[in-house]
Structures are given as structure tokens and as C-alpha cells.
Amino acid sequence: MIFIVIYTICALVLFVAITSYVSIQFKINRKAIVIRGSMHSEKTLKKFAQAPGPHPWPIIGNLDRIGRNVHNPFEGLTELAAQYGDIYSLTLGHTRCLVVSSLDLIREVLNQNGKFFAGRPDFLRYHKLFGNDRNNSLALCDWSQLQQKRRNLARRHCSPRESSSYFTKMSQIGCNEVDKFLNELNKIILPGQSLNIKPLILQACANMFSQYMCSQRFQYNDVEFGKVVRYFDEIFWEINQGYALDFLPWLSPFYKNHIQKIVHWSTTIRKFILDRVINEREVNVDFDEPDNDFTDALLKSGIENESVSRNTIIFMLEDFIGGHSAVGNLVMLALGYIAKDRSIGVQIQKEADIISNNGQRRIELNDMKAMPFTMATILEVLRSSSSPIVPHVATEDAVISGFGVTVGTIVLINNYALNTSEQYWDLPKQFNPERFLEKVPHASGKGISKCETRKRRNSEGNYDFDQNDSAKSQPYKFILKKNIPHFLPFSIGKRTCIGQSLVRGFGFILLANIIQRYNVTSADVNTIKINPASIALPANSYSLVLTSRN
Numbered sequence: 164m165i166f167i168v169i170y171t172i173c174a175l176v177l178f179v180a181i182t183s184y185v186s187i188q189f190k191i192n193r194k195a196i197v198i199r200g201s202m203h204s205e206k207t208l209k210k211f212a213q214a215p216g217p218h219p220w221p222i223i224g225n226l227d228r229i230g231r232n233v234h235n236p237f238e239g240l241t242e243l244a245a246q247y248g249d250i251y252s253l254t255l256g257h258t259r260c261l262v263v264s265s266l267d268l269i270r271e272v273l274n275q276n277g278k279f280f281a282g283r284p285d286f287l288r289y290h291k292l293f294g295n296d297r298n299n300s301l302a303l304c305d306w307s308q309l310q311q312k313r314r315n316l317a318r319r320h321c322s323p324r325e326s327s328s329y330f331t332k333m334s335q336i337g338c339n340e341v342d343k344f345l346n347e348l349n350k351i352i353l354p355g356q357s358l359n360i361k362p363l364i365l366q367a368c369a370n371m372f373s374q375y376m377c378s379q380r381f382q383y384n385d386v387e388f389g390k391v392v393r394y395f396d397e398i399f400w401e402i403n404q405g406y407a408l409d410f411l412p413w414l415s416p417f418y419k420n421h422i423q424k425i426v427h428w429s430t431t432i433r434k435f436i437l438d439r440v441i442n443e444r445e446v447n448v449d450f451d452e453p454d455n456d457f458t459d460a461l462l463k464s465g466i467e468n469e470s471v472s473r474n475t476i477i478f479m480l481e482d483f484i485g486g487h488s489a490v491g492n493l494v495m496l497a498l499g500y501i502a503k504d505r506s507i508g509v510q511i512q513k514e515a516d517i518i519s520n521n522g523q524r525r526i527e528l529n530d531m532k533a534m535p536f537t538m539a540t541i542l543e544v545l546r547s548s549s550s551p552i553v554p555h556v557a558t559e560d561a562v563i564s565g566f567g568v569t570v571g572t573i574v575l576i577n578n579y580a581l582n583t584s585e586q587y588w589d590l591p592k593q594f595n596p597e598r599f600l601e602k603v604p605h606a607s608g609k610g611i612s613k614c615e616t617r618k619r620r621n622s623e624g625n626y627d628f629d630q631n632d633s634a635k636s637q638p639y640k641f642i643l644k645k646n647i648p649h650f651l652p653f654s655i656g657k658r659t660c661i662g663q664s665l666v667r668g669f670g671f672i673l674l675a676n677i678i679q680r681y682n683v684t685s686a687d688v689n690t691i692k693i694n695p696a697s698i699a700l701p702a703n704s705y706s707l708v709l710t711s712r713n
């Protein structure tokens with residue numbers, strides 16, 4: 164009897180493995196069929212073979228290759244690029260993937276062929292985060308007319324141009340909230356003691372976002388608000404993780420508890436937004452008055468436009484308010500780097516002291532240009548953390564660099580390879596904001612800019628500052644480099660990030676004002692663990708020591 168059971172199990176396993184292998188091989192050998200020919204010549208159907216790549220196992224495909232470094236799968240993708248080139252294919256589970264790692268190829272996918280690659284993967288987790296339908300989410304939905312409409316609606320509010328009234332509003336809201344945040348911080352700081360500052364930073368960011376989008380802020384001791392901010396942060400971490408479940412959906416029974424947790428976070432957030440923001444606003448919206456904020460614009464568009472349902476409005480608000488977690492994590496990362504290398508904080512303080520006349524006023528958004536090192540620090544955090552670009556999916560057969568890409572293929576944009584390539588960056592492993600600065604002649608032709616300081620690295624690789632007055636006679640200053648083509652933290656093309664102005668604006672105000680008032684250090688720098696390919700930190704992250712400069 165026992166032999167029959169063993170025999171049956173073995174036969175079953177063999178059957179599954181062989182079926183899986185055949186199915187994977189079929190997908191690998193499929194050719195992309197595309198129409199070739201111009202308006203004037205005859206159109207023909209042409210077949211293109213897929214890019215080569217490592218040989219997959221049955222069932223798991225090549226998951227073993229990228230799962231070797233669980234903390235940084237992009238390291239695995241980059242290692243494979245060294246072996247197979249800047250474009251290669253992978254099979255994750257049974258899903259075909261294309262990995263592109265060079266700037267030209269990334270442009271070819273996202274710019275030249277953007278319309279073929281505007282889909283998103285159909286991961287179970289994505290559905291669970293957005294009410295069982297990932298198309299409710301702006302970032303995780305497939306491309307559609309509704310998505311185009313949602314992007315257009317959001318752009319004016321969420322991508323404010325400098326000199327626009329939205330930009331001024333962003334500065335005022337950011338500065339007012341920073342005042343309240345610093346008061347709150349003052350209450351809980353104990354000299355020399357480590358502080359778990361992440362929840363407070365996230366609450367400050369959440370208030371900036373909710374005031375900007377909904378003209379509403381919440382008290383720091385509001386328990387419900389604190390919980391929702393925490394859940395947003397958990398989701399931000401979650402969305403930045405990769406799970407075997409994404410490619411092996413039959414594992415879902417093993418992830419039951421995890422999925423339940425995700426659903427709990429997202430339903431709690433949705434209820435909060437409904438109860439505390441939308442319900443009241445819906446009743447009071449005045450259609451004859453100009454839009455007061457993003458919520459007004461959304462509610463009015465819902466009435467004017469059939470395709471924008473109430474659900475769409477709730478999910479859009481959730482998406483955009485949720486953007487605060489990205490900014491909060493970015494600021495936390497910047498503080499982490501500053502705690503590791505004090506000279507970075509010193510340099511930001513120099514800029515802040517000059518611009519604010521030694522702390523006579525707080526830092527505002529308009530000070531951004533005069534504080535290039537501070538902005539460079541934010542950019543260097545974005546480069547070092549190499550936030551992964553949300554995967555794209557081919558919505559029809561296409562061709563990249565002569566290789567066929569079949570419909571449904573997931574395209575992984577390896578901007579980690581770009582951000583860590585020695586071809587583009589000097590000593591890419593070092594955290595060095597200076598790489599984003601360039602020297603230009605000073606406007607007056609002599610003297611030194613407010614932001615100018617001379618720096619040199621000491622034996623530990625940290626900056627020493629040369630306070631020598633003779634530096635003031637230098638006829639140049641530093642400004643932020645513009646348009647670095649190989650630096651794409653917010654991606655390019657059809658699905659590029661909508662929130663980048665908010666990231667720069669609110670991120671700058673928060674970071675600059677914290678550093679203006681506090682020296683940031685750590686009781687033990689070894690606790691500052693920063694993952695090289697993630698903008699997200701775990702919800703329970705490192706503590707820091709903040710010492711008032713007064």
C-alpha cells in the first residue's frame with residue numbers, strides 16, 4: 164500500500180514538472196508577430212525570436228537566480244546582465260519577463276515603444292491592496308482612457324509648476340506643518356537619547372499631503388490618524404517588496420495571513436478617508452466656486468463625467484494622500500545618511516544658516532535654488548536607494564532591439580544597474596551628494612555664492628570643511644546639475660511618476676528645517692540598515708539622536 168502511495172505521489176510530481184516544463188518551453192519559443200512596412204510599402208507580418216537568457220527550471224522558472232539576494236533582487240538582475248547583456252529574458256514562475264539594463268534600451272521601451280508597454284502585472288497582492296481590483300489604483304492599473312483622464316486630472320494639482328499658485332500653496336502648507344512638527348518634536352526629544360522619529364515624520368508628511376489635497380489636517384495625538392499613517396507606511400513597504408507569490412499564485416494558501424493583513428490595512432485606510440474626508444466634503448462642494456483643492460476637482464469631475472465614479476474618487480484620493488509615505492521614507496533615509504556621515508548635515512546647515520540669517524526664519528520652498536547641496540542630498544538618496552520602477556507589461560507583441568517581446572511579458576526596468584554603473588557615476592557605492600553639483604562662474608564674476616564651501620574628504624571618506632576665508636574670493640559657485648540623462652528616479656514615458664514635484668517640495672522643506680535646527684546622529688550607526696534598492700524602510704526603522712543646535 165505504502166508503495167502505491169509513494170508511486171502515485173512521484174508520478175504526480177513528475178507529471179506536474181513535465182507539464183510545467185513543456186508550458187515554459189512553449190512560452191520561450193513563441194515568437195512575437197508584428198506588422199512591418201510603411202504607408203508606402205506593403206505591410207507584412209514578421210516574426211521575432213525572444214532575447215536569450217538563463218535556462219529555467221520547471222515550476223519556479225528562474226526565481227532561484229533573482230531570489231539568491233533576497234534583500235536586493237536587482238543585484239541578481241544586474242549580475243545576469245553581466246552574463247547575458249543589457250537585454251535578456253527570464254521566466255519567473257511561468258511568466259515571461261524581459262530585463263533591460265541600459266539607458267538606450269530603457270528609452271526604447273518606455274519612450275519609443277511606450278504604447279506597447281503601458282500595462283502592469285496582474286499580481287494578487289496588487290488586487291488585494293485596492294479593493295480586489297488593481298485597476299482602482301493609479302500606479303498598478305493597466306493603461307486605459309480612464310487612466311489617461313485620471314492622470315490629466317491629477318497633474319495640475321500634483322505636479323505644480325514653479326511660479327504657479329499651487330507651488331506657493333505647497334510652500335505655505337509645508338512651512339506651516341513644519342512649525343507644528345518641530346513643536347511636537349521638541350516635546351518628545353530628550354537630550355542625547357535615541358528617538359523613534361519615523362512615525363512623527365510620516366505624520367508631518369501625511370498632514371502636508373492631506374492639507375494640500377483636501378484642505379484638512381489632523382492632530383498628532385489623533386490615534387486613528389496615527390494608525391492610518393502607520394498602515395500607509397506598511398503598504399508602502401509592502402508594495403516595494405517582491406514575493407514568490409507574485410509569480411507562483413498557487414502559493415496563496417500559505418500567504419493567507421499576510422493577504423488578510425494587507426486587506427485590513429487598506430480597508431481601514433479607505434474607511435478613514437470616507438469618514439473623515441469625503442463624506443462631509445461631498446455634501447458641501449460648491450459647483451459654482453473655483454476648485455479649492457484636489458478633492459474639489461475630483462468631486463466635480465465625478466458629477467461632470469460618468470466614467471469617474473465615486474469609487475474612482477476615493478481610490479484616487481487614497482493613492483495621492485498615500486504619496487506621503489514615499490516622502491517620509493525619503494526624508495528618513497536622508498537623515499540616516501546624515502547620521503552616518505556628519506559632514507553632510509554640516510554642509511546643509513551651512514546653506515540653511517546663510518539663507519535664514521542664522522536661523523532667524525524657517526526654510527521655505529523658494530530657498531531650494533539657494534540650497535543646492537540640500538537638494539543634491541535628496542537626489543543622492545534617490546540614486547542610492549534606486550527605487551525600482553513599477554514593472555511594465557507588454558499589451559501586444561512588440562520588438563525591442565531586434566528581439567521579440569510577446570504579449571503579457573513583464574518588462575523589468577533595471578534602473579539599479581544605471582544608478583550603480585561605473586560608466587555613469589564616479590565611485591557609485593559612495594554616498595556623495597556632490598556628484599549632483601556643478602561649478603559655474605559666479606554671476607558677479609568674483610566672490611563666492613552663499614552656498615559655497617570648500618570640501619575635501621578625510622581619511623575616512625567623510626567631508627572636512629575648509630573654512631579658510633580665501634575661498635570667498637573664488638569666482639565660481641555650485642549649482643544643481645540639470646538633466647542628467649541616465650538618472651531616472653521617477654521613470655520616463657507614458658507612466659512616469661506624477662508626484663515628483665511634491666516629493667522635491669515637501670521633502671526639501673522637511674529635511675532642510677530639521678537639519679537647520681538639529682544635529683542628527685546615531686547611538687549606534689550599525690543600526691542604520693539601508694537597503695540599496697529600495698526607497699522604503701520597514702515601518703519599524705532605526706532610531707536617531709537629535710540634538711538642538713541651540
Ligand code: HEM
Pocket residue numbers: 301302303314321482483484485486487489490493545550551552553554652653654655657658659660661662663665666698
Ligand atoms: C520618493 C518618492 C517617489 C519616487 C522615487 C517615485 C517613483 C515612481 C516611479 C519610478 C514610478 C513608475 C513609473 C513607471 O512605471 O514608469 C512612479 C509612478 C507613480 N507615482 Fe511616484 N514616486 C515617488 C513619490 C510619489 C508621490 C509622492 C506620488 C503622489 C502624490 C506619486 C504618484 C505616482 C503615481 C500616481 C504613479 C503611477 C503613474 C502611472 O502609472 O500612470 N509618486 N513613481
